[in-house]
Amino acid sequence: MSDSHGAYFIPEPSRWPIVGTLALFLSFIGGGMMLNGSGFGTFLLGLGIGAVIYMFCGWFSDVIGESLAGSYNKQVDVSFRWGMSWFIFSEVMFFAAFFGALYYIRVLSVPWLGGEGAGFATHMFLWPDFEAVWPLMMTPDMSLAGVESKFMEIKDVIPAFDVPLVNTILLLSSGVTITLAHHALKKDHRAPLCWWLAATVLLGFVFVYFQIGEYAHAYHELDLTMKSGVYGSTFFMLTGFHGFHVTMGATMILVILVRSMKGHFSAKDHFAFEGVAWYWHFVDVVWLGLYVFVYWI
Amino acid sequence: MSYGAVHDDEHHDHKPTGIGRWLFSTNHKDIGTMYLVFALTMFFIGGAMAMVIRLELFQPGMQYVDPQFFNSMTTVHALVMIFGAVMPAGVGLANWMIPMMVGAPDMAMPRMNNMSFWILPFAFTLLLSTFFMQGGAPAGGWTMYPPLVLQLGDGLPFLIFAVHFLGLSSIMGAINIIATVFNMRAPGMTFMRLPLFVWTWIITAFLLIAAMPVLAGGVTMLLTDRFFGTAFFDAAGGGDPVMFQHVFWFFGHPEVYILVLPSFGIISQIIPTFSRKPLFGYASMVYATASIAFLSFFVWAHHMFTVGMPLAGELFFMYATMAIAVPTGVKVFNWTATMWKGSMTFETPMLFSIGVLFMFTLGGFTGLMMGITPVDFQYHDTYFIVAHFHYVLVPGIVFGIVAGVYYWLPKWTGVMYDETLGKWHFWTSTISVNVLFFPMHFLGLAGMPRRIPDYNTQFTDWNQIVSVGGIAFGLSQLILVWVVIKCARGQGEKATDQVWEGAHGLEFTLPSPPPFHSFTTPPEVTEATAHS
Numbered sequence: 001m002s003d004s005h006g007a008y009f010i011p012e013p014s015r016w017p018i019v020g021t022l023a024l025f026l027s028f029i030g031g032g033m034m035l036n037g038s039g040f041g042t043f044l045l046g047l048g049i050g051a052v053i054y055m056f057c058g059w060f061s062d063v064i065g066e067s068l069a070g071s072y073n074k075q076v077d078v079s080f081r082w083g084m085s086w087f088i089f090s091e092v093m094f095f096a097a098f099f100g101a102l103y104y105i106r107v108l109s110v111p112w113l114g115g116e117g118a119g120f121a122t123h124m125f126l127w128p129d130f131e132a133v134w135p136l137m138m139t140p141d142m143s144l145a146g147v148e149s150k151f152m153e154i155k156d157v158i159p160a161f162d163v164p165l166v167n168t169i170l171l172l173s174s175g176v177t178i179t180l181a182h183h184a185l186k187k188d189h190r191a192p193l194c195w196w197l198a199a200t201v202l203l204g205f206v207f208v209y210f211q212i213g214e215y216a217h218a219y220h221e222l223d224l225t226m227k228s229g230v231y232g233s234t235f236f237m238l239t240g241f242h243g244f245h246v247t248m249g250a251t252m253i254l255v256i257l258v259r260s261m262k263g264h265f266s267a268k269d270h271f272a273f274e275g276v277a278w279y280w281h282f283v284d285v286v287w288l289g290l291y292v293f294v295y296w297i
Numbered sequence: 298m299s300y301g302a303v304h305d306d307e308h309h310d311h312k313p314t315g316i317g318r319w320l321f322s323t324n325h326k327d328i329g330t331m332y333l334v335f336a337l338t339m340f341f342i343g344g345a346m347a348m349v350i351r352l353e354l355f356q357p358g359m360q361y362v363d364p365q366f367f368n369s370m371t372t373v374h375a376l377v378m379i380f381g382a383v384m385p386a387g388v389g390l391a392n393w394m395i396p397m398m399v400g401a402p403d404m405a406m407p408r409m410n411n412m413s414f415w416i417l418p419f420a421f422t423l424l425l426s427t428f429f430m431q432g433g434a435p436a437g438g439w440t441m442y443p444p445l446v447l448q449l450g451d452g453l454p455f456l457i458f459a460v461h462f463l464g465l466s467s468i469m470g471a472i473n474i475i476a477t478v479f480n481m482r483a484p485g486m487t488f489m490r491l492p493l494f495v496w497t498w499i500i501t502a503f504l505l506i507a508a509m510p511v512l513a514g515g516v517t518m519l520l521t522d523r524f525f526g527t528a529f530f531d532a533a534g535g536g537d538p539v540m541f542q543h544v545f546w547f548f549g550h551p552e553v554y555i556l557v558l559p560s561f562g563i564i565s566q567i568i569p570t571f572s573r574k575p576l577f578g579y580a581s582m583v584y585a586t587a588s589i590a591f592l593s594f595f596v597w598a599h600h601m602f603t604v605g606m607p608l609a610g611e612l613f614f615m616y617a618t619m620a621i622a623v624p625t626g627v628k629v630f631n632w633t634a635t636m637w638k639g640s641m642t643f644e645t646p647m648l649f650s651i652g653v654l655f656m657f658t659l660g661g662f663t664g665l666m667m668g669i670t671p672v673d674f675q676y677h678d679t680y681f682i683v684a685h686f687h688y689v690l691v692p693g694i695v696f697g698i699v700a701g702v703y704y705w706l707p708k709w710t711g712v713m714y715d716e717t718l719g720k721w722h723f724w725t726s727t728i729s730v731n732v733l734f735f736p737m738h739f740l741g742l743a744g745m746p747r748r749i750p751d752y753n754t755q756f757t758d759w760n761q762i763v764s765v766g767g768i769a770f771g772l773s774q775l776i777l778v779w780v781v782i783k784c785a786r787g788q789g790e791k792a793t794d795q796v797w798e799g800a801h802g803l804e805f806t807l808p809s810p811p812p813f814h815s816f817t818t819p820p821e822v823t824e825a826t827a828h829s
């Protein structure tokens with residue numbers, strides 16, 4: 001299946017990249033149509049996401065097959081390491097955009113709306129009754145008495161030392177369990193490897209479960225939604241993208257677990273494991289940022 | 298040194314055939330070719346839009362198109378040129394040249410490379426399909442500022458998804474380049490022996506990885522503001538529309554260096570070849586490029602001087618912008634010093650490179666003018682800024698890419714291009730590009746605003762000259778197509794392996810055209826064989 005060129009490994013032509021491109025193309029068309037109110041768009045989006053999953057399965061089974069067949073040399077391993085690290089860095093920058101937005105809103109734009117600095121005219125003429133506080137329970141729009149606001153008033157926000165604290169403990173422990181799994185793998189202790197991985201997956205999914213519970217609570221009891229003005233916007237955008245990353249990460253660890261049970265990986269050679277572990281730690285660190293800046297202070 | 302053993306395995310290069318060769322390709326040269334052909338196609342599509350703009354502006358008053366469509370033309374022209382022509386052309390050249398320059402068989406991750414390319418035509422299908430939707434194509438400017446952009450009709454999600462898709466392509470491409478350069482270099486090819494084109498591309502790749510995700514985040518917030526009721530850019534909900542400008546330009550200014558650095562790299566290869574001297578100040582070139590890239594993350598708000606910022610912000614971004622001129626000056630000095638007392642000849646690649654040197658510098662100077670905060674209050678959103686960025690983008694970047702194409706075309710195809718046609722291409726392009734863009738400075742200083750389909754009659758004369766220059770420039774580019782087709786069909790003198798008398802570097806040790814997999818056993822690089 002693979003072709004070795006002198007000292008190098010170069011994969012044969014592959015259909016997966018174009019399948020992946022078409023799958024994403026279909027998802028985007030479907031997503032766009034859906035947002036414009038077409039039910040058929042939703043169907044296309046589902047189809048597209050299915051195709052994306054199919055592509056991932058196909059592409060990765062090729063890669064796993066090549067790896068098991070021993071086609072990969074040290075150089076390929078190092079290329080994968082470079083690739084994974086910079087992919088994670090690009091994800092860091094993606095989150096940085098939202099953290100940056102949170103910072104800008106909290107430190108600059110909300111105080112300006114409240115009349116600070118150059119914002120005094122805006123405050124005086126547009127929203128004289130607006131008060132700059134955080135969490136922002138009442139938007140400038142709502143502060144205008146008599147205006148039917150398009151934003152929703154929040155009854156309360158999620159307290160930091162409640163479910164979010166439990167979730168912090170869950171994720172931090174999952175960072176420990178995956179490290180224990182790694183140590184087991186390096187000593188080639190297969191049973192503890194699988195158990196620690198299983199524990200990590202479990203912790204990850206319990207986190208997601210709690211997060212969903214928190215969202216339901218926010219939506220149904222606290223009236224805290226995406227439409228609650230900029231507090232709800234930042235809250236759901238940051239925690240939502242993070243939750244999505246946890247789900248992806250836990251799924252990746254699940255795949256690693258299944259592969260470990262099948263006897264893949266060796267004590268010395270297990271880049272897929274390490275790549276996923278890096279990803280998991282990244283998701284962990286983002287959470288710490290979230291916990292501090294979104295829930296706590 | 299002999300690379301004989303390297304290329305006699307050509308028979309075992311079972312080149313795939315038919316359409317599958319392109320669809321499923323894992324070959325850096327085939328993928329590079331697709332990138333370049335795609336870029337050239339988009340260059341003409343974007344060019345056609347520019348012709349519509351110039352036709353409408355030939356006279357004051359409304360002539361051919363309605364204002365909404367005119368605005369779509371300026372908006373989509375920019376998106377097509379930046380994301381469809383210039384960036385893919387740069388990646389195409391990187392694909393072709395980097396593996397050969399560092400002594401590798403291919404890119405580090407050939408399958409991902411395929412996907413990086415194939416995303417492009419599909420992403421542009423998404424973008425261009427908006428022309429046929431209710432509400433038409435994006436018309437709020439390529440910078441996509443809210444709230445204006447949010448008033449777009451059904452096209453909005455497609456615009457945003459196209460940006461996501463393109464970002465994905467760029468990030469994958471950048472990761473591949475980093476992995477290739479860091480991990481696939483031949484023995485002896487130390488970092489400080491890398492050709493400058495490779496250096497500028499690694500730095501570009503880092504810029505891409507740091508900047509593109511931020512843009513993706515910004516447009517995602519646009520999407521949720523429009524469809525999910527968030528208030529990031531809505532002051533009534535506690536957000537701020539100006540915040541989008543910060544997010545956008547945090548991406549946007551590094552983006553201009555993403556566009557220009559590969560061009561700097563190309564002319565750093567070409568000028569030494571035709572001056573028959575090593576590049577002056579190799580190490581300082583590397584450090585200057587790295588500092589430009591680093592500084593480019595701290596100047597973004599020079600695009601926002603008039604938007605209302607605290608005074609400290611205005612001052613900080615003014616000084617930071619000025620600071621970028623220092624490393625840029627180092628580069629201009631080094632290119633000039635490379636030519637100093639060289640035994641120069643002026644083949645087409647050299648002519649285009651000298652064009653870059655002069656005209657990029659001119660665009661850089663107007664950039665400096667606009668970087669002075671109080672002065673920019675007058676220039677902002679006038680034709681002066683249109684002149685500025687077109688000087689850096691067209692004769693500064695497009696010319697660099699074209700220079701690279703002329704320089705390496707004989708290597709790729711095995712035949713020399715037609716030198717007479719090349720010279721014609723250079724002189725017609727250079728004259729017309731100045732007729733096209735130089736008067737825009739005067740228009741801007743006289744107060745003609747940008748992005749408008751109609752203007753005060755006092756601006757008529759210069760606009761007519763500009764339009765004539767525009768059409769002449771567009772037509773001149775057909776010469777390039779002719780030259781490329783002739784080479785691709787093998788019409789021309791046979792090229793030698795070294796192609797140019799003064800050329801150095803690993804790519805010139807391979808035959809012309811090179812074997813399907815560039816280096817199958819790593820060449821040994823020594824101080825003597827290294828590029829500069």
Ligand code: HEM
Pocket residue numbers: 440553554556557599600601618619621622625660661662663664665667668669673676677678682685686689690694
């Ligand atoms: C010495 C280097 C440069 C400086 C000091 C500089 C400075 C500036 C400034 C201050 C503006 C804002 C003008 C305004 O809106 O009033 C601007 C706009 C722009 N510059 Fe540059 N620039 C430089 C180089 C470049 C390069 C190399 C490129 C592209 C490759 C570029 C592309 C642009 C673009 C596209 C805009 C317009 C953005 C818009 O749509 O508003 N600049 N530049």
Ligand SMILES: [Cu+2]
Pocket residue numbers: 549550553596597599600
């Ligand atoms: Cu800029």
